[in-house]
Amino acid sequence: MDLDLRKLRYFVAVADRLHFGRAADALHIAQPVLSRQIRALEQDLGASLFTRDRHGVELTDAGRQLLADAGPLLASTQAVRRRVSAAAGGKRRLMVGFRAGVAVTPAARAFEDRHPDVVVDVQRIEGDDQAAMLLDGRIDVGYVRLPIDETGLRVTPLYTEPRVAVLPAGHRLAGKEQVTEADLAGEPLVWHGDPGTQPTKHPLPNAGYQVRGVDETLEHVGAGRGISFLARSASVFYSHPDVVYVPIPDLAPDQVCLAVAASTTSLVVEDFVTAAQSTAEVTAECGNYEMWQLGGDVRSRRA
Secondary structure, eight states, X not given: OOOOHHHHHHHHHHHHHTOHHHHHHHHTSOHHHHHHHHHHHHHHHTSOOEEEETTEEEEOHHHHHHHHHHHHHHXXXXXXXXXXHHHHTTOEEEEEEEOTTOOOHHHHHHHHHHOTTEEEEEEEOOTTTHHXXXXXXXXXXXXXXXXXXXXXXXXXXXXXXXXXXEEETTOTTTTOSOOOTGGGTTOOBBOOSOGGGOSOSSOOTTTTBOOOHHHHHHHHHHTTSOBEEEETTHHHHOOOTTXXXXXXXXXXXXXXXXEEETXXXXXXXXXXXXXXXXXXXXXXXXXXXXXXXXXXXXXXXXO
C-alpha cells in the first residue's frame, strides 16, 4: 500500500488544529469530504489516528507517530518538486544549510568558479532540524554544529571556534575581559536542547531552558532570565542592545562540521564538500572580523 500524500496533508491539517471544521476551511474543502479522507487514511494504515468525542478531537498514539513522521516526508516531496522545477528550467541548484555565525560565501565562491551553471542557494538551519533537513532532502549539504545525530549522515570536521559567555548587559561580569566557568557557578542557564549537551563541566541551574536558535537566546538573556554560551562568531554576526559577549577560554570550543546524507552520490555535492574543506580556514576567520559582508550571487534565506 502506497501512502497517499494528499491524505497525509489532510491529516496534518487536522492534527495541527485538532478541529475538522477549521482544517476543512484551511484546505478549502467540505468537512464531510475531509472526514471521509481521514477515515480512508485510517483504513489504509490499519490504525485509528484520532479520538472524537463531545470534548473535541485528540490524536491517538498512532496519530502522534504519524504526525512526527509526516513533516519530514512532506518537506521531502517539496524538495523533490524544487529540484525538478529547477532542472526543467535549465538550472541546477544546490541548497546549502548553515548554522548561525557560519559564512558560506568563501566555499560558494570557490565552488561556483568550477560550476558557474549551478545556483548556490543557502538556508539557515537550527540545531534541532539540521539532521532531519539533510535526510529528507530539504538541503543538499549543511554546515552543522556538534552535537548532531550522525545516523545516516557523513560528517566531516572543518574547524573549531572558541565560545563566548552571553550575559545580560547589567550583569556583574559584563565588563570583564574574560570570565571562567567558575565565575558563573550558580547562574541560571538559557540553553538549547538536551541539558546533557551543554559545554560546561559542571551543570548549571535551570539547564535546558527551552530556546530555539540565537535570536531566542539573545532575547531571553537580554530579559535577564539567565546566561548562555555561543560560538565566538555570534558576537560578530549578532548584536543585541541588552546583551554583552565575554570570552570564556576554559570552555570547550564549538565544532563546525560539514554534513551530507550518507547515501549522496552527487558529484556536485562532493565538489562543494571539497570547496568547503579548502576554504575552511577562511570561513573560520570570518568569525574574527568586526564585519563580514556576504557578497557574490549567493541568495540567502532564513529558515
